[in-house]
Amino acid sequence: MSTESTAYAADLEAIHQVVATVEHSQQHKDPDEFLSLFHPDAVWTTSGGRVLLGLDAISEFTRAVLPAADWDGKVTYEVVHVSFIRPDVAAVKVRQLYSTSGEEGAPLYVMSKQDGRWLLTACQNTGVVTG
Template sequence: MTNDILVVGAISAEVRAAVTGVVKDLEEAFNAHDAIALSEQFALEASWTNAVGRRLDSREAIAEFSGPALKGFLRDAYARYDVVKLLEVVPGVIAVNVRQIPTDSSGTPVEGPRGVTSYVIAQQRDGWKIVVGQNSAVDALPAD
């Protein structure tokens, strides 16, 4: 994760750490091909649209889709997730922009599709969780 994060709003260091921690945990789960750990970063009633445009509603649906995907067509996929912007929507709700860089299993960047992702991460009873997400595949990452 990058240290160059644009922060908009009065987001405390504690909240920044919690929200970027969700993204880091999501990255680690993706790279471990662990569908359960990946889905646990989402709220129970989350809505996630993946890079091919499929909407998944609920943590359970995300886990059910991710298991076969991470063991199947994504089994050799790895990525680095760089948080580039945090925007406080209201207290307890943060919009997050992330760049996804494909890597090899050791974390070295490689050629391949990149992604830009938007998350809404909100404080829930069980911690900070993704409540809404949209993943978009791109040929190249745009300049800011």
């Protein structure tokens, strides 16, 4: 296996791990774990369309909303597609499924690699409308 393909596989695995950590943090309603995944200058758009600029705004929103969420924590996140925009930037399409309600989300995470670590940098959390 070439060094390039080994690095690509390692980056894919690291991206999958970030999404797995998002899932874990949501299931356990753990704002600290969730916030540890963000670039300090990140942009987050909530499923309701609220735009949060920077880690401070994302943190304030997350700390108020995540622990108080009225759902049971049964949610899964699955990486459906990864497109490398450049070696240190990736667009990641995710399928989010709440098992109890059957609601589905289709987040898009733009991640950037900082000091060898993949971080959420520009994200849009979009609900899927059925019917």
